[in-house]
Amino acid sequence: MSTGFLLEARDVHRAFGTTQALRGASVAVARGEILAVMGPSGSGKSTLLHCLAGIYRPDQGEVWFDGTRVDTLSETKRTELRRDAFGFVFQFGQLVPELTALDNIALPLLLAKVPRKQAYAQAAPWLERLGLDQHGTHRSGELSGGQAQRVALARALVHKPRLLFTDEPTGALDTLTGETVMNLLVTAAREEGTTVVLVTHDARVAAYADREIVVRDGRALTTPSSAVA
Amino acid sequence: MSVPLTLLGLLARGRPTHGYDLKRDYDDHFANGKPLPYGQVYSTLGRLARDGKVAGGEAEPGDGPDRKRYRITDLGRAEVMAWLGQTVEPEPHLQTVLFSKVVLALMLGEDAAGYLDAQRAAHLRRMRELTELKRTGPMVDALLADYGLFHLEADLRWIELTSARLTALAQAVS
Numbered sequence A: 001m002s003t004g005f006l007l008e009a010r011d012v013h014r015a016f017g018t019t020q021a022l023r024g025a026s027v028a029v030a031r032g033e034i035l036a037v038m039g040p041s042g043s044g045k046s047t048l049l050h051c052l053a054g055i056y057r058p059d060q061g062e063v064w065f066d067g068t069r070v071d072t073l074s075e076t077k078r079t080e081l082r083r084d085a086f087g088f089v090f091q092f093g094q095l096v097p098e099l100t101a102l103d104n105i106a107l108p109l110l111l112a113k114v115p116r117k118q119a120y121a122q123a124a125p126w127l128e129r130l131g132l133d134q135h136g137t138h139r140s141g142e143l144s145g146g147q148a149q150r151v152a153l154a155r156a157l158v159h160k161p162r163l164l165f166t167d168e169p170t171g172a173l174d175t176l177t178g179e180t181v182m183n184l185l186v187t188a189a190r191e192e193g194t195t196v197v198l199v200t201h202d203a204r205v206a207a208y209a210d211r212e213i214v215v216r217d218g219r220a221l222t223t224p225s226s227a228v229a
Numbered sequence B: 001m002s003v004p005l006t007l008l009g010l011l012a013r014g015r016p017t018h019g020y021d022l023k024r025d026y027d028d029h030f031a032n033g034k035p036l037p038y039g040q041v042y043s044t045l046g047r048l049a050r051d052g053k054v055a056g057g058e059a060e061p062g063d064g065p066d067r068k069r070y071r072i073t074d075l076g077r078a079e080v081m082a083w084l085g086q087t088v089e090p091e092p093h094l095q096t097v098l099f100s101k102v103v104l105a106l107m108l109g110e111d112a113a114g115y116l117d118a119q120r121a122a123h124l125r126r127m128r129e130l131t132e133l134k135r136t137g138p139m140v141d142a143l144l145a146d147y148g149l150f151h152l153e154a155d156l157r158w159i160e161l162t163s164a165r166l167t168a169l170a171q172a173v174s
Helices: A044-054 A075-085 A101-111 A116-129 A147-157 A177-194 B003-011 B019-027 B040-048 B074-085 B093-106 B112-136 B139-164 B165-171
Strands: A007-016 A019-029 A035-038 A062-065 A085-087 A165-166 A194-201 A211-216 A219-222 B054-057 B069-072
Touching: A007 B165, A019 A035, A019 A044, A019 A062, A035 A044, A044 A165, A062 A165, A075 A085, A085 A147, A101 A116, A101 A147, A116 A147, A116 B112, A147 A165, A165 A177, A177 A194, A194 A219, A211 B112, A219 B139, B003 B019, B003 B040, B003 B069, B003 B074, B003 B093, B019 B040, B040 B054, B040 B069, B069 B074, B074 B093, B093 B112, B112 B139, B112 B165, B139 B165
Parallel strands: A019 A219, A035 A194, A035 A211, A085 A165, A165 A194
Antiparallel strands: A007 A019, A007 A062, A211 A219, B054 B069
């Protein structure tokens, strides 16, 4: 299947035991687009993200990334795809606590076998770019929530992924700090040309996206167009 | 909130209705502590009749001024349906208009969920504009944008909760 979209899910179903989390969700994301995936708790939006990112394999339906069918790839190939082409930012930064901020940012490059010196040379500019230049040697326990989330953002973008998946990236932050993180996320994604799938229940966060879909009862509803009185 | 459109919406339920009953239904569902004066009911019905949106029947025998039953015309029904199909310009303090449209849509068996989806999209479009203004504009604009964003967010939270309650709400107003 060839489409003009970078990422596409078609009629995706996914169950956990007897709980049907997705019931035929379809979504398409254009290159360079920032798409917000909204919906109430338990609607299936995080499951949809996990299927789109090749973390979960759908029970039924198809997931395509840039002409490659993701859901039929082997576990090894999906792991490679996630490591090389995707970046992830979750609600809690999930930094490696034993490592410094700079080590955490360099980690994806080191895992991709980039030589150590080159990896750190590539990682270091992200500290300044995200306002972390005073914190490169700090471990995660010495960082505030907003600082840790900025490190997580740098770590997600340092290897220049084509797609960034984020799940409630400001969920653990206060309003002002969350705003700072979203501004940095959007600015960096635009500068890098990275496509973003942003899962959130927060309308103020979704408003940073180009477009939103709403997941309800395991299905993705596209935004209706409507006249405004 | 538009009293004429709300009265038209109540008449769009189908049965010809006395002005008194319209006022009672309005007060039950939409008055929010401010009952509609009788004078406003009849003056509004008079204007709607003049404009061809309602038609009054023959006066019925009996005491008191309220002896006519009013029915909605095709023109009036078309106006109500067009109004229900339109989202409202997202701005602070819309709750009474949103509320009226949802309740009337449920009373008329129209697509209240679809209306809420469209309104959510309209709100988010406006929030995107304000967010961009905040990201790129001066601090004063950012503060004003924040004010709008927080109010629109409150509307959206109401929209989400109402979407989740539509089944129960439909039973309550039927």
